[in-house]
Amino acid sequence: MAEVIRLRVKRQDGPGAAPYWEEFDIKYRANLNVIAMLQDIQQNPVNAKGQKTTPVVWGCNCLEEICGECAMVINGTPRQACSALVDKLTKPITVEPLSKFTIIRDLYIDRAKLFNALKKVNAWIPIDGTYDLGQGPKQPPAKADWMYKLSQCMTCGCCAESCPNYSDKSDFIGPAAISQVRLFMNHPTGQLHRDELVDNIMGNGGIADCGKSQNCVRVCPKEIPLTTSLADMNREALKRWFSRGLRF
Amino acid sequence: MEPRYIVVGGGLAGLMATIKICEAGGSVDLFSLVAVKRSHSVCAQGGINGAVNTKGEGDSTWEHFDDSVYGGDFLANQTPVKEMCEAAPGIIFLMDRMGVPFSRTPEGLLDFRRFGGTKHHRTAFSGATTGQQLIYACDEQVRRWEVAGKVRKYEGWDVISAVLDKEGICRGIVAQNLVTMEIKVFRGDAVNLATGGPGMIYGRSTQSVICTGSIAGQVYQQGAYLGNPEMIQVHPTAIPGADKLRLMSESARGEGGRVWTYRDGKPWYFLEDMFPAYGNLVPRDIATRAIYQVCYDMKLGVDGQPVVYLDLTHIDAATLDRKLGGILEIYEKFIGDDPRKVPMKIFPAVHYSMGGLWVDFDAMTNIPGLFASGEADYQYHGANRLGANSLLSAIYGGMVSGPAMMQYAQGLKKSCADIPQSVFDAELKRQQNATEKLYNMRGNENPYLLHKELGEWMSEHCTIVRYNKNIQKLEEHIQVLMERYQKLGLPDTGRYANQSVIFARNLWNMLEYGRAIAVGALNRNESRGSHYKPEFPERDDENFLKTTKAKWTPNGPALEWEEVDVQYIKPRPRRYDVDKEASK
Numbered sequence: 057m058a059e060v061i062r063l064r065v066k067r068q069d070g071p072g073a074a075p076y077w078e079e080f081d082i083k084y085r086a087n088l089n090v091i092a093m094l095q096d097i098q099q100n101p102v103n104a105k106g107q108k109t110t111p112v113v114w115g116c117n118c119l120e121e122i123c124g125e126c127a128m129v130i131n132g133t134p135r136q137a138c139s140a141l142v143d144k145l146t147k148p149i150t151v152e153p154l155s156k157f158t159i160i161r162d163l164y165i166d167r168a169k170l171f172n173a174l175k176k177v178n179a180w181i182p183i184d185g186t187y188d189l190g191q192g193p194k195q196p197p198a199k200a201d202w203m204y205k206l207s208q209c210m211t212c213g214c215c216a217e218s219c220p221n222y223s224d225k226s227d228f229i230g231p232a233a234i235s236q237v238r239l240f241m242n243h244p245t246g247q248l249h250r251d252e253l254v255d256n257i258m259g260n261g262g263i264a265d266c267g268k269s270q271n272c273v274r275v276c277p278k279e280i281p282l283t284t285s286l287a288d289m290n291r292e293a294l295k296r297w298f299s300r301g302l303r304f
Numbered sequence: 305m306e307p308r309y310i311v312v313g314g315g316l317a318g319l320m321a322t323i324k325i326c327e328a329g330g331s332v333d334l335f336s337l338v339a340v341k342r343s344h345s346v347c348a349q350g351g352i353n354g355a356v357n358t359k360g361e362g363d364s365t366w367e368h369f370d371d372s373v374y375g376g377d378f379l380a381n382q383t384p385v386k387e388m389c390e391a392a393p394g395i396i397f398l399m400d401r402m403g404v405p406f407s408r409t410p411e412g413l414l415d416f417r418r419f420g421g422t423k424h425h426r427t428a429f430s431g432a433t434t435g436q437q438l439i440y441a442c443d444e445q446v447r448r449w450e451v452a453g454k455v456r457k458y459e460g461w462d463v464i465s466a467v468l469d470k471e472g473i474c475r476g477i478v479a480q481n482l483v484t485m486e487i488k489v490f491r492g493d494a495v496n497l498a499t500g501g502p503g504m505i506y507g508r509s510t511q512s513v514i515c516t517g518s519i520a521g522q523v524y525q526q527g528a529y530l531g532n533p534e535m536i537q538v539h540p541t542a543i544p545g546a547d548k549l550r551l552m553s554e555s556a557r558g559e560g561g562r563v564w565t566y567r568d569g570k571p572w573y574f575l576e577d578m579f580p581a582y583g584n585l586v587p588r589d590i591a592t593r594a595i596y597q598v599c600y601d602m603k604l605g606v607d608g609q610p611v612v613y614l615d616l617t618h619i620d621a622a623t624l625d626r627k628l629g630g631i632l633e634i635y636e637k638f639i640g641d642d643p644r645k646v647p648m649k650i651f652p653a654v655h656y657s658m659g660g661l662w663v664d665f666d667a668m669t670n671i672p673g674l675f676a677s678g679e680a681d682y683q684y685h686g687a688n689r690l691g692a693n694s695l696l697s698a699i700y701g702g703m704v705s706g707p708a709m710m711q712y713a714q715g716l717k718k719s720c721a722d723i724p725q726s727v728f729d730a731e732l733k734r735q736q737n738a739t740e741k742l743y744n745m746r747g748n749e750n751p752y753l754l755h756k757e758l759g760e761w762m763s764e765h766c767t768i769v770r771y772n773k774n775i776q777k778l779e780e781h782i783q784v785l786m787e788r789y790q791k792l793g794l795p796d797t798g799r800y801a802n803q804s805v806i807f808a809r810n811l812w813n814m815l816e817y818g819r820a821i822a823v824g825a826l827n828r829n830e831s832r833g834s835h836y837k838p839e840f841p842e843r844d845d846e847n848f849l850k851t852t853k854a855k856w857t858p859n860g861p862a863l864e865w866e867e868v869d870v871q872y873i874k875p876r877p878r879r880y881d882v883d884k885e886a887s888k
């Protein structure tokens with residue numbers, strides 16, 4: 057008999073609806089991941105009790121851990137479902153939606169908050185335009201490699217999910233957006249606007265709200281040194297605070 | 305009144321078109337299925353081409369142009385390809401200015417690596433996640449315009465049809481909200497479909513799950529032509545997988561990776577053997593056919609399986625981590641082996657569509673006011689795309705289509721605001737009724753299973769090696785699937801965030817588009833680029849140096865043929881066992 061894997065899914069019919077658990081038995085095969093299990097349910101929406109049900113609703117796109125869409129809580133840890141291989145997970149496998157965001161339905165969530173944070177901190181290079189203005193600034197190769205690491209943030213929300221200070225009740229913008237500020241203020245063009253960039257994280261919901269739990273860096277699927285970014289930005293904010301004080 | 309611009313798609317093409325319009329003073333309604341930052345462009349790994357000639361190799365934009373046209377087996381119209389190659393160095397510099405962390409040389413300049421189908425170091429890269437880095441930079445600029453009030457984003461909307469007025473001019477779109485399921489009509493003077501490729505028609509491919517080509521398939525049913533739909537690129541090196549065929553970028557070979565299998569108990573580097581001039585860096589169609597031949601005709605796949613090795617183990621781990629880290633991680637994460645230590649097992653997979661919506665040199669389809677750009681159009685790659693040319697064509701496509709939309713809209717005698725409401729209401733009603741019908745389908749066919757079957761048939765009969773009798777069978781089977789579609793039963797009939805209904809609608813469009821691929825392939829009795837028929841093994845310029853234009857009819861696709869613009873480079877035989885002859 058083919059081996060069967062039990063999958064427990066925390067479902068919810070809509071925002072504010074009461075969540076409930078539903079279990080499924082999925083036929084095992086080599087390299088099976090959580091996405092393929094959910095796809096199986098679409099093709100045969102029957103739960104472990106043999107009852108007909110609706111397919112589980114969730115978001116996914118690239119299936120190679122680069123788009124950030126399929127983040128969910130798997131066996132208690134926020135991560136991408138595509139790279140969650142069944143062979144490496146304890147069974148039964150439980151999946152839940154990220155809890156810090158509005159749940160649309162089942163595992164499908166609304167993460168507009170994360171993108172709004174990027175707006176708030178002006179996470180971009182203020183180029184003059186897309187006209188032919190010649191080459192970009194020279195950059196030390198080692199620094200380019202280091203910035204590349206920070207630049208891999210997919211805005212998936214795992215860091216926010218793990219952060220005790222990120223919640224409905226607080227305005228904290230979360231580790232990802234703060235790390236982006238560190239990225240932009242170190243770019244040769246961003247350096248010209250360092251002060252404004254740091255100012256953007258000094259107000260309400262900014263760096264001061266970080267409680268240094270260090271959870272974020274542990275769950276980041278891209279292994280971005282988030283706590284280093286937070287510590288760095290804390291220092292920058294302090295420097296900026298003093299220099300602003302001196303100028304009054 | 306200020307013209308209204310609608311851009312559908314927030315991949316590289318759509319974002320660049322949006323930036324161009326905002327910069328020139330316009331405002332944009334930007335639609336996407338997912339947050340634009342999560343568009344399929346993030347998947348691109350290897351890099352973006354531009355002949356910057358920083359390595360003393362005598363590279364030039366002409367050489368890039370010639371490589372691209374030659375690589376595409378002369379099927380691409382040459383004028384747009386030439387202009388794209390000329391713009392390429394500027395595009396790379398622009399992306400650098402926007403903050404893309406490109407890999408650098410010791411002098412702090414941009415580094416370039418080699419890719420297939422060329423002898424030059426012409427590919428700029430950001431580790432092995434170049435697409436991700438390029439789209440993030442564009443996403444950031446678009447966010448800046450959003451904050452400035454010039455962009456209104458509709459993320460989580462499925463654009464489901466174009467609104468055409470009595471004269472057949474595009475005046476807007478109908479879209480459905482993926483959460484509330486509300487169906488709404490939006491007015492627009494110019495609409496740009498930057499909606500990406502149709503990989504999902506093949507079931508599993510290297511593409512993302514939202515790459516269904518559905519809206520292209522829909523406007524095709526509304527009268528837009530598909531250009532060269534049969535030209536589907538099968539990439540030589542992907543990791544077979546149950547849910548997806550994950551790509552192992554050509555950059556692996558660009559950095560020295562070698563492809564081999566055992567023959568008589570010894571490693572056989574068959575690409576190097578068969579194509580001494582280009583070796584492992586032959587273009588994709590060539591490498592794909594060689595792997596197919598080795599596995600199926602010669603039965604030399606590793607352990608008798610349809611896989612061969614892609615080997616990086618001779619390169620030092622630090623270099624690999626710096627230049628290819630992103631893709632090595634993919635192999636490690638999804639397969640569990642370390643490619644720094646053991647050769648990777650790979651096989652070809654459907655990857656890219658050279659064909660797509662037919663457009664003129666100003667990116668407009670044959671429906672006035674309806675534009676297309678990026679992988680959704682057919683313009684730049686002929687019968688085979690060279691690696692790292694499609695990030696380029698997506699960005700360049702946006703740079704052409706954005707301004708072209710503005711020029712078109714500013715020249716309109718009547719704006720979309722002058723069109724009677726009844727025109728919009730009629731299309732809205734049509735789509736609402738069609739969706740209502742889907743909700744009420746109570747048959748026993750599951751849309752996801754039907755899709756799986758379509759993918760299996762397409763993959764088996766219309767990919768690497770194509771036989772007319774099989775393609776014919778495929779076309780007939782697609783019609784059977786279309787009949788079975790009438791007996792769908794949706795596994796979810798809810799009215800909130802119902803993904804089944806969206807999928808079912810896309811499935812119909814995939815069937816229509818898939819049929820155009822099959823019929824295009826059936827009627828092209830030659831071998832050119834990615835399109836290979838053993839019964840017609842040669843390229844036949846006399847009869848087929850022509851663009852296939854597929855027009856939808858109720859009885860299936862009707863084909864027309866269009867001359868190809870070959871004004872700069874005379875077609876010559878395409879070979880990779882010896883060096884390419886000069887074209888100038």
Ligand SMILES: Cc1cc2nc3c(=O)[nH]c(=O)nc-3n(C[C@H](O)[C@H](O)[C@H](O)COP(=O)(O)OP(=O)(O)OC[C@H]3O[C@@H](n4cnc5c(N)ncnc54)[C@H](O)[C@@H]3O)c2cc1C
Nearest residue numbers: 313314315316317337345350351463500678679692694695
């Ligand atoms: C694994 C992989 C690696 C690659 N590597 C390279 C490389 O190294 N170099 C290179 O040059 N090319 C590469 N390519 C190809 C390249 O990535 C794509 O061709 C290119 O990114 C396509 O960009 P696009 O803007 O046309 O479309 P996409 O990025 O696919 O964006 C399409 C957009 O349209 C939206 N959309 C689609 N349909 C609808 C609808 N109905 N309603 C609303 N919105 C819709 C989507 O939400 C999305 O925002 C690679 C491709 C793959 C699969």
